Amino acid sequence: MIDPKLLRTDPDRIKRSLQVRGESTNLVDDLVAADERRRALIASSEAMRAAQLELSRQVPKASADEKPALLARTRELAQQVKDASADAEAAKLTFDDLMLRLPNLVIDGVPTGGEDDLYVIETVGTPRDFAAEGFEPKDHLEIAEGLAAIDMDRGAKVSGARFYFLTGIGARLEIALLNLAMAKSAEWGFTPMIPPALVRPSAMEGTGFLGQAAEDVYYLERDDLYLVGTSEVALAAYHSEEILDAASLPRRYAAFSPCYRREAGSYGKDTKGIFRVHWFDKVEMFVYCDPADAEEWHAKLLGFEKEFIQLLEIPFQVLDVASGDLGLSAARKYDCYGYVPSQGRYRELTSTSNCTEFQARRLNIRMRDSDGVRPLATLNGTLCSMARPIIMLLENHQQADGSVYVPLALRPYLGTDVLRPGE
């Protein structure tokens, strides 16, 4: 949610942001009208309430013969107050409902465009020239079969399409990545967290995953719980309804959790292997900070992501995500795309969003300093989702004989410098 005061002070600012996102500005006009209506009805119902309270305080003091008349008057007034506050309440709900649909304000400087407009701001590393090395690169599934690292067939047998087992070397790879991610994040000042993967509707609503994104979410009807698509949900809701002392900021959390995605509407896309799956595990970074420091922390999160990908020795590009592809909550988003030799192109590996005060307002998370109480900023970023790094490690570091080179940073956690078939 953005600051509602902006509707009165600068509605054009909100409209510009919607235009940049490629969305209609009608919502802003509706909101301005709903806001005015809401305020008028609140003012009149509160005035009536004050009058009613005054009158009802006189009841116990009234003499026996005054009482019946007084009670009749105050009874009548009570009914009017009831009607007026019901109108005010309805107007408030209408307003709140519209507010929840309004996306975050886009930060100035975000490139305009949609999903297909890729703004590459940096390229790090160089893809290997397999032709020069004299062999055709295999895709991750072929390599994994040789290493007995991934079992897709039994994943499908047990759970269905887009499920898999990590076996032997595959499982060891995830555990090694997890250990490296946790070690690095601790070094950077993040508190390790293992959050629940099932959350209440309020947590999903607050983080902005129940709008257009709701189709992609698993829901357990019997228990009214959602399976999270990212631990961002639990980490943002962690401090919901709280007021944090400014001295305790920034708060940094690094969470390891499973992520569940229905992948509705992606039939036929990335069907091979573990690129697009219904479940994977991920280490996610999350920051609560003063809104004044949010852009600085966003840059730091991107820096951590880049450092981690470099430790994995995977060539990658950094993208400034276009305004039309930001989603509801983000004011700016940077993605890192890692190179996939079998596809000959870069694919999404990490994503970091600056949500400014948007999620904090929805989840009622505030900070207190000498200036008073106000919403804080939340930011999130992928440190290491497990499936895609495994793909990119296997493919980029494959050797002609079917073995796989292990990057220096992972060796302490894997206990080897090369993964060989038959191990």
Next chain:
RNA sequence: GGAGGUGUCGCCUAGUCAGGUCUAUGGCGCCCGCCUGCUAAGCGGGUUUCGGGGUCAACUCGAUCGUGGGUUCAAAUCCCACCACCUCCGCCA
């Protein structure tokens, strides 16, 4: 899953049975001031949050006693539902 108990404005707490200056008590902590070589003590004042009005300052009005409904002229107090926590029983990794 079954039985019982608890939830008060940072923390602790009075008030709930018998609805009406509760316009929520007291203590601790914290903030401002006074006193004081310094510190402590002492004295005085302040200290929930949200929303409306406002020269967005002083101030003012409404709401807020776990949450949401209900009864009533009037609810912390009575009724219903839900949530969280505690104790015991059952089941379970």
